[in-house]
Amino acid sequence: MLSEQAKSDIQNLMTKYPDARSAVMPALHLVQRAMGWLPDEAIQEIADLVGLSKTEVNGVATFYTMYAREQQGKHTIMFCNDLPCALRGSETMLEHLEHKLGCQAGQTSADGKITLKEAECLGGCDHAPVMLIDGAEHLQDLTIEKLDEIVERLRKD
Ligand code: FES
Numbered sequence: 277m278l279s280e281q282a283k284s285d286i287q288n289l290m291t292k293y294p295d296a297r298s299a300v301m302p303a304l305h306l307v308q309r310a311m312g313w314l315p316d317e318a319i320q321e322i323a324d325l326v327g328l329s330k331t332e333v334n335g336v337a338t339f340y341t342m343y344a345r346e347q348q349g350k351h352t353i354m355f356c357n358d359l360p361c362a363l364r365g366s367e368t369m370l371e372h373l374e375h376k377l378g379c380q381a382g383q384t385s386a387d388g389k390i391t392l393k394e395a396e397c398l399g400g401c402d403h404a405p406v407m408l409i410d411g412a413e414h415l416q417d418l419t420i421e422k423l424d425e426i427v428e429r430l431r432k433d
Pocket residue numbers: 356357358359360361362396397398399400401404405406
C-alpha cells in the first residue's frame with residue numbers, strides 16, 4: 277500500500293525524534309497528503325514502521341480532526357462552529373451548507389466533490405464565522421451568500 281518513497285520518508289522522520297514512535301503524527305500527515313485519506317492498511321503499515329500497535333496509531337488518527345479515516349471528497353470544507361463563530365450565526369450557516377450539499381457534517385456530498393467537516397476554532401475569531409477549504413484557503417466574515425458562491429465554485433472545479 278505505502279510507496280517505497282513514503283516508507284523511506286517515514287524512516288527518515290523517525291531519525292528526527294529521540295523516540296521513533298513520536299514520528300507517528302508527521303507520518304500520518306505524510307501518508308494522508310499522498311493518499312488523500314488514511315485507509316486501514318496504511319494505518320497498519322505506519323504502526324509497523326514506527327513501532328506502535330495498529331490500535332495506538334488508529335487512536336491518534338481518530339483523535340485529531342485533521343486526519344481523515346474515510347475517503348474524502350475532492351475538496352474539504354472545515355467549518356468552525358466554536359463559540360465565537362456560533363455567536364455570529366455559524367450554526368445556521370452550517371445547516372445551510374448541509375442542506376445545500378445534501379449531507380451532514382462529517383460526510384461527503386453524493387457527487388463526491390465536497391466533504392463537510394465541523395471544526396473547533398480555526399484562529400480567526402475576530403472575523404467570525406470562519407471556514408477553511410482544503411487546509412489552505414481561510415475564509416472569514418462568511419455570509420449565506422458567500423457560502424453559496426463558494427459551493428458553486430468548488431462544484432465547478
Ligand atoms: S471560534 Fe471560529 S475561528 Fe475561532
